[in-house]
Amino acid sequence: MAPAISLTENALEHLNKMRSEKSEDLCLRIGVKQGGCSGMSYTMEFESRANARPDDSIMEYDGFVIVCDPKSLLFLFGMQLDFSDALIGGGFSFKNPNATQTCGCGKSFAAEM
Structure with a gap:
């Protein structure tokens, strides 16, 4: 069964790097x-x-833990978190199958429930 929220290898690597600094x-x-x-x-x-x-909800990926509250998970179930270090358009990106509309910056969305 697919995880409720998944991480790409790039996202996992970057998150582990960020966490190790803290x-x-x-x-x-x-x-x-x-x-x-x-x-x-x-x-x-x-x-x-x-x-x-x-x-x-608690999801673990190779020792890295993600937590998500139940209300948010309704809107995020099936989402994939990715990361790119590109100079233009880089950073985290959200591939959310529940989004019916996404803004140009990719950091907000609309969903019908």
């Missing part, structure tokens, strides 16, 4: 919030693994 006990919280040009914005932040809530 602390080894951190996980990545991925979510959504209201806002952005298309209605909903992606959120990502490192946090202590101890902060995971009982209702969070």
